[in-house]
Amino acid sequence: MKILTTIEELQEVRKEISSSVGFIPTMGALHDGHISLIKKARAENDIVIVSIFVNPTQFLPGEDLDKYPRRDEADKKICQMCKVDYLFMPKITTMYEKEEVLIKAPNRSYVLEGETRPGHFDGVLQVVLKLFNLVKPTNAYFGKKDAQQLSLIIQMVKNLFLDINIIACDIVRESDGLAMSSRNVYLTPEQRSEALKISKSLRKAGELVGKKQLNVETIKATMKEVMSGLDIEYIAVVNRNFEELTQVELSNTIILVVARFGNTRLLDNLWL
Structure with a gap:
């Protein structure tokens, strides 16, 4: 497994790949739910790329951005054990500039999760689109637990004519039934x-x-x-x-x- 931290490294690697690419974007603190996505991608693609990036634009003021669990070393080991080919771990300054072209989520992003977190899905779509443009995956894997997010990503791919298959994966639960998070x-x-x-x-x-x-x-x-x-x-x-x-x-x-x-x-x- 090779760890990439810059845009240039990722772009150089991507130029050399001509076969299918499975992509799993994450915010780290990987658990069995993430592992199930990686394993599915590994079974269905020639190359597997995972990203770990705690995206600041999807957190609202007062939310848990600074406290969000970060376990980089453990996450690296998990990816290695799951036979990930490339792990992309950029810094905030790598992914964002001072002034950005913004993505606006549709009106239905302001119900349910978006009602109490206005602008949250704008940030989600912003970073996912950036990652899609960098990785250019054949297939991208998302869990059904974040159902509204999944639905909006599917719409973004359709509306922006992205040539990517979105693979929706079932929720993974603890042995007692609690959804992994x-x-x-x-x-x-x-x-x-x-x-x-x-x-x-x-x-x-x-x-x-x-x-x-x-x-x-x-x-x-x-x-x-x-x-x-x-x-x-x-x-x-x-x-x-x-x-x-x-x-x-x-x-x-x-x-x-x-x-x-x-x-x-x-x-x-x-x-x-």
Whole structure:
């Protein structure tokens, strides 16, 4: 595995690659969820490139940019064990100049995650587009846990005519059902135990749909009962375009949950 830190190094490497490239953009603090993306990319491509970059433009004032977990040495070892070919680890000054051409996310980026974090998805799309232009991947791999982000990246690729396949990958969970997240390290033992109510509520929602209960308000009410005692930021039932539904549409529905545990926000969802 070769570690690259500059634009010039990455561009030089990319010129020499004529076969398929699988790309996994990350913010580091790699866990089994990331590893599953890397393994899938390794199985489906000749060359695998991973980036680690904690992107400042997607953090709002007062968010956890400075506290975001950074484990560079451990991440390097994980990438090496997963047979990554190239690891791109740029500095902020490498990726951004003082004055930038900006990317504007569409209006639907201001619901759900974007409602409480206005401008967050502008920053996400900005850095992903930069990375896509540098890496020029054949396939790029993203987890379904960040469902709204995934949907907007798919739209960006379509709207800007990028020749990239976006591969959506299922959520990877701990053995007890908690969705893998770099922010799980912030949880106290008590909070972590309580956080299991999130995945339990989604399993219950899935059971209801399996029994042909498709009414959204009924499903939400049941989920709230399961998550009793939690600080629920939102429960949303939307279609793939993130439009609210009153009835579940099979093969076109995502149930999303965000709950807070102190200063930590946990996301989870169920695709139906």
